Amino acid sequence: MMNLQKENILIVDDDIDILELLQRHLKSWSYHTYKAISVKEAVHILRDTHIDLLITDLKMPEVDGFELIKFASEHYPNVPKLVVTGYPSVQDSLTAIKVGVVDYLTKPFTKAELQTAIEKSFSPKDNLASNTKVNLSEQTQQAYGDIIGKSEKINDVIQIIERVKNNKATIFIKGESGTGKELVARAIHYQGKFSRAPFITVNCGGIPENLLESELFGYTKGAFTGAEKDRNGFFQAANNGTIFLDEIGNASLAVQSRLLRVLQEKEVVKVGSQRAEKIEVRIIAATNSDLKKMIEKQTFREDLYYRLTVVEINVAPLRERKEDIPLLVDKFLLKYGIEYKDRFIKISNKALEVLKRYHWVGNIRELENVIQHAVIMCDGIIEVEHLPDTLKINIDFPNDNRLLPLKEIEKRYILKVLNATDNNKTKASKILGIDRKTLRNKLEN
Ligand SMILES: Nc1ncnc2c1ncn2[C@@H]1O[C@H](COP(=O)(O)OP(=O)(O)OP(=O)(O)O)[C@@H](O)[C@H]1O
Ligand SMILES: [Mg+2]
Structure with missing residues (x-):
């Protein structure tokens, strides 16, 4: 069997003899093998490596x-799974969990x-072709690179990424x-064809203003006291790749006019x-501040703004794509479950409901922190009691000065009460002074 593009096979078994036996056989057919003696290790390998087939013990x-x-x-729905087991009656249980196991082998x-x-x-x-080239619609259901989400808002973002990843157009990310x-x-x-070139992140807000210019563009010997020799800046370091100018709103006017020159010339x-x-260099800039307002106040150059926003990507707040919450929760459960408890942690439906209703001012970062905390506090299953109190009683109002219609206020208040009562509709309607049917109607509208 001569085949230069041999598949990567991950074998998982707590029995080292079996692992080695499998590996010997697989190697003789010139497959690449990855060995894992526990599920935890296997998960790490799956996350970091492209795997074409998973062979696991039960x-x-x-x-x-x-x-x-x-x-x-x-x-990894596209990775075929093969089970190796010492228990011949196992096929029934596999059918029961309704997952795509292609076949199973009984030891010996x-x-x-x-x-x-x-x-x-x-x-x-059709092995390799279908496994390496996952089509977009299939892929976006779960993850794109590290981006998890299936909401329309996330799909829109992924569609734009697909369009821009292979060219050097300047991109502006807002959110x-x-x-x-x-x-x-x-x-x-990393999804595009320049992925082997450098990706350099510059936190424009994290570098003291007087240093940002020399950090970005480099300096020559003697340019200022302490400049003992010529030095390259981030731009030179990112050459042929991507420079990510994070918090671009914090760049001084001097830096802005230099950036303009980079973009023009x-x-x-x-x-x-x-x-x-x-x-x-491909420039990607990002900000969470309102540059239009800064332009009005003349703290951000309008001409630079238009140069930077050739392609705009708006990353929606989490509260506008709540259907992504369960997927994100899963990801963080896995991550922190393995990290802190060496096992998969689950979450109760009630607790998930609380998460879905919350306002998430800090967005995914806040969600990640909450799950991390809850994983530590729980014993295997996250219940409402393991969530921070603020989540249960505080349905936040936007902390800008937006004025909301009464109906919206009412809805938010109802959700707040539902949260505080652990979603107990009887208790909630009592507190609100309305009957359950009215409550249901109000929730549906
Ligand atoms: N769609 C997603 N899927 C998985 N993880 C995500 C997703 N979006 C954000 N995260 C995670 O949430 C955290 C915050 O994301 P990131 O740092 O990219 O946010 P940001 O918009 O740059 O925030 P800031 O404006 O505060 O810099 C990171 O740990 C990131 O991995
Ligand atoms: Mg950031």
């Missing part, structure tokens, strides 16, 4: 193979049986704090130098 200490299959089916098995099972795993999907702007910037770079000039250097 009975393992701590987390068992069923959990791994469920997890892989959710997060022969080399020929293994080969047949592997070929079967690869055959229905509240914690919505995933940096994640989007990284996806543009595609060249940078070191501080203290007259000589321009040509550079090829």
